[in-house]
Amino acid sequence: MMEKNIVEIKKRIDAACQKSGRNPSEVTLIAVSKTKPICVIEEAYDLGLRHFGENKVQELVSKYDILDDKYGDTIKWHQIGHLQRNKVKQVIDKSVLIHSVDSLRLGQKIDEEACKKGLVCDVLIQVNIAEEDTKYGVTAQELLPLFMELVKLPYIRVRGLMTIAPYVENSEKNRDYFRKMRQLFIDIKSKNIDNSLSKINYDSSSFNILSMGMTGDYEVAIEEGATMVRVGTGIFGERDYPETNL
Numbered sequence: 673m674m675e676k677n678i679v680e681i682k683k684r685i686d687a688a689c690q691k692s693g694r695n696p697s698e699v700t701l702i703a704v705s706k707t708k709p710i711c712v713i714e715e716a717y718d719l720g721l722r723h724f725g726e727n728k729v730q731e732l733v734s735k736y737d738i739l740d741d742k743y744g745d746t747i748k749w750h751q752i753g754h755l756q757r758n759k760v761k762q763v764i765d766k767s768v769l770i771h772s773v774d775s776l777r778l779g780q781k782i783d784e785e786a787c788k789k790g791l792v793c794d795v796l797i798q799v800n801i802a803e804e805d806t807k808y809g810v811t812a813q814e815l816l817p818l819f820m821e822l823v824k825l826p827y828i829r830v831r832g833l834m835t836i837a838p839y840v841e842n843s844e845k846n847r848d849y850f851r852k853m854r855q856l857f858i859d860i861k862s863k864n865i866d867n868s869l870s871k872i873n874y875d876s877s878s879f880n881i882l883s884m885g886m887t888g889d890y891e892v893a894i895e896e897g898a899t900m901v902r903v904g905t906g907i908f909g910e911r912d913y914p915e916t917n918l
């Protein structure tokens with residue numbers, strides 16, 4: 673079942689790339705394994721998946737700890753859900769990318785903990801592109817000011833943007849949101865940031881990740897420029913309990 677799902681998703685990713693003149697190697701499939709047990713993750717790993725997304729720190733850390741001996745650095749964990757400041761310390765050296773930075777306070781905390789551990793933490797800024805009350809993330813207007821503050825933090829590297837589009841039956845309804853995200857992404861990437869401002873830690877060539885698209889809309893997201901898609905249900909089937917804290 674899972675094998676069939678993965679083959680189908682990869683086929684659709686290839687087709688979406690083809691349609692939009694992109695190379696499938698530009699798109700990373702993140703298997704969203706929240707609520708799924710270790711044996712299921714092992715099965716996905718054996719089927720070739722290497723990137724896994726979790727929305728709760730505790731779950732990410734416990735899965736990391738269990739699978740670290742077996743897979744080491746070959747398995748990559750992504751913190752895709754809302755992150756509380758008091759949990760930063762636990763996840764910072766276990767996640768390859770934090771997708772959900774949405775405030776300067778959180779950014780400062782990540783910077784502080786990364787400094788203590790002697791690492792530079794890769795992050796994305798989460799944008800609430802449809803301005804839904806139920807979702808985290810900054811608005812399009814708040815994005816640039818936050819970005820300009822985050823790039824001053826020496827132990828953070830801002831790698832790009834992330835969004836969770838609205839839940840829709842027809843994925844075409846999200847196309848405009850994905851297009852807006854791509855435009856915001858390009859606007860920032862092409863910005864000439866004044867390096868004379870002290871302590872700017874930004875190189876536009878490493879600003880290259882656009883994380884958008886889930887089971888219901890990843891093909892449209894890819895057509896509009898996604899470089900990471902986060903797919904849970906499409907790979908693993910329905911989750912046993914509903915998630916919170918998007």
Ligand SMILES: *Cc1c(COP(=O)(O)O)cnc(C)c1O
Pocket residue numbers: 704706727752753836886887888902903904905906915918
């Ligand atoms: C759960 C989740 C996903 C995956 O959702 P599916 O619809 O099951 O593919 C993607 N991104 C985030 C942030 C999530 O929390």
